[in-house]
Amino acid sequence: MPQIFEDTQTAFALKSDAELERAYFLFKLIGNQPLVKIGAAVTNFAIKSHLPVEGLIRATVFDHFCAGINEKDCMPTVDKLWVKGVSSVLDYSVEGKDTEDPLDNALAVTLNILDFAKEKEAMPFAVFKPTGYGRFILFEKKGAGKPFSASEKSEWDRVVKRFEATCKKAHDLNVSLLIDAEESWMQDAADELVEEMMRKFNREKAVVFNTIQLYRWDRLEYLKKLQKKAAQEGFKIGIKAVRGAYLEKENERAEEKGYRSPICSSKQETDENFNKTISYILEHLDTISLFAGTHNEESSWLLMQLMEKHQINPNDSRIWFGQLLGMSDHISFNLAAAGYNVAKYLPFGPVRDVMPYLIRRAEENTSVAGQTNRELELLKKERKRRKI
Ligand SMILES: Cc1cc2nc3c(=O)[nH]c(=O)nc-3n(C[C@H](O)[C@H](O)[C@H](O)COP(=O)(O)OP(=O)(O)OC[C@H]3O[C@@H](n4cnc5c(N)ncnc54)[C@H](O)[C@@H]3O)c2cc1C
Numbered sequence: 001m002p003q004i005f006e007d008t009q010t011a012f013a014l015k016s017d018a019e020l021e022r023a024y025f026l027f028k029l030i031g032n033q034p035l036v037k038i039g040a041a042v043t044n045f046a047i048k049s050h051l052p053v054e055g056l057i058r059a060t061v062f063d064h065f066c067a068g069i070n071e072k073d074c075m076p077t078v079d080k081l082w083v084k085g086v087s088s089v090l091d092y093s094v095e096g097k098d099t100e101d102p103l104d105n106a107l108a109v110t111l112n113i114l115d116f117a118k119e120k121e122a123m124p125f126a127v128f129k130p131t132g133y134g135r136f137i138l139f140e141k142k143g144a145g146k147p148f149s150a151s152e153k154s155e156w157d158r159v160v161k162r163f164e165a166t167c168k169k170a171h172d173l174n175v176s177l178l179i180d181a182e183e184s185w186m187q188d189a190a191d192e193l194v195e196e197m198m199r200k201f202n203r204e205k206a207v208v209f210n211t212i213q214l215y216r217w218d219r220l221e222y223l224k225k226l227q228k229k230a231a232q233e234g235f236k237i238g239i240k241a242v243r244g245a246y247l248e249k250e251n252e253r254a255e256e257k258g259y260r261s262p263i264c265s266s267k268q269e270t271d272e273n274f275n276k277t278i279s280y281i282l283e284h285l286d287t288i289s290l291f292a293g294t295h296n297e298e299s300s301w302l303l304m305q306l307m308e309k310h311q312i313n314p315n316d317s318r319i320w321f322g323q324l325l326g327m328s329d330h331i332s333f334n335l336a337a338a339g340y341n342v343a344k345y346l347p348f349g350p351v352r353d354v355m356p357y358l359i360r361r362a363e364e365n366t367s368v369a370g371q372t373n374r375e376l377e378l379l380k381k382e383r384k385r386r387k388i
Contacts, residue, residue: 001374002301004334008382011330014080017388023326024379026064030362031372040359047352054351061358065326066093067346071109071116074348077325082122085336086344089125089178089322090116092132093347093357100158106132107162111169118173125209125291125320125343127178128166130190134159136183143188163193167208171201178240178291181211184250184262195226202236206289206318209238214274215247216262223277223288230287240291240322241277243270245360275302282306289318291343295328295371300335314339324361330378 005011012020030036046053067074071090078088092109094102110128117123130139138156141148148156170177179194181187194210201207212219223239230237244250247263254261264270278299281290292303300321307319320341323332336342347357 001297004304004338005297005300005330007334007337008330008378008385010337011333011378012382013333014084015329017386020379020382020386020388022060023064024376024383026060027372027375027379031376036362040362043355043359047355057351057355057358061362062351062354065324065358065361066348066354067325068348069350070348071113074346077346078120078122081344084333085339086332086342087122087124089127089343089345090123091127091345091347092349094132094349094353095129095356103133103135103158103162107165110166114166114169114173114175114177117175123175125176125178126166126170127180127345129180129182130193131182131186133162133166136186139186139189143186143190143192160193163197167197167201171207174207176207176209176238178209178238179211180240181213181242181244183246183253184216185253191222195229198230198237199233199235202238203234204236206236206238209240209289209291211240211242211293212277213242213244213246214277215244215250215264215270217264217269217273218262220273220277220280223280227284227287237288238291239281239288240293241274241281242293243274243296271296271299274299278303279306282310282312285310285312285318291320291322293322293345295323295331297331300331304335304340315341317341327361327375 015023029039043053043057067077067088067090074088074090078090081088090113092106092113094106106128110126110132113123113126117126134156138148138152138159141152142156167177179190181190191210194208197208198206198210212223214220223237226237244263250263251261254263264273274294274296275298278290278292279302281288282303292299294300303319303321304314307314307316312319320343321331321335322343322345323329324345325347332342332344347354
């Protein structure tokens, strides 16, 4: 591991001894694959059956990975992180709603966060998920070029309006806006929509950021084509580069339906694709701004090296490093201490509604070789340093 990330005193400076112990306990639990599988199933059942498990969830996974149940709740965390030079991206993590009320609610929450962000230097970005603004099936149909019924057509118009309202407000308030990426079979329609938003609102600088998942082997080509369009038409591109969170689902669906999986054939191929893409972006910083959402030390280190090679200041406003709350503090806090732009995603929402997010985090930490071990090793090192 690059030495800069080994400083656990800086990494965990904000954690009390008790919080450090809870994190250690939690990652030990998460490291146990059968336990996570059973735990996820039991929790889903308990939540659906309205059993009183929210207190238990709050005291364990929720308080580690989430900043609160509403925006106001998150503010102490935002202020705490900011003391160490780490910015916050409030992430309303309620997923997969299929009726109009929650979709309009997600819009209202994001617009409200933009207002918060305008007033708070510690919050340079807002974020939303495409399926927070429209039904999954609608994106899927649109992307596949299937015809809409009359009611679907007006439903889609409302989705477009939600995107427009958010991007316009972000532009008017001069707050950047990240738009998450999801499953490949809904993503084409989202990409098309976000591209349109960039064309409209990124005339002077990148306000709107789309997300590309580099576990997909086709994304660098996609970005190259987009870069050509942007250069020709005179707009800027904002890119959040991530590896991708839906690996198993993607591969399973491709196999079931008998098409070539959109996912790279190995972790190494994904890593190379990610690293090649950030190199490409650094060569096109005149048109592309980068938010590197990763917990991978090698990729973070590579980005630092590339910035040095291209003589870009650590705090250049076109480059950001991003991690999730409760994960990879050794990257976030050490980078911020060295003067880089760093932001943490702060997931929030009612406990039962953020469960899909939390279960994904637990599963990801279980299935990704090394990630839990790495967190555990660092926590162990810090416990030893503090003589706990
Ligand atoms: C700030 C932030 C924002 C994010 N936003 C999004 C988002 O909008 N959409 C989204 O999908 N994800 C998002 N993620 C999650 C992200 O995609 C990854 O799942 C997660 O960060 C783990 O990848 P990593 O780069 O940290 O590194 P690592 O831990 O080094 O890599 C793990 C990743 O590698 C890939 N991988 C693992 N095994 C294989 C294999 N056998 N073959 C091919 N690839 C493999 C998978 O993508 C896996 O998640 C976000 C993450 C962060 C930190």
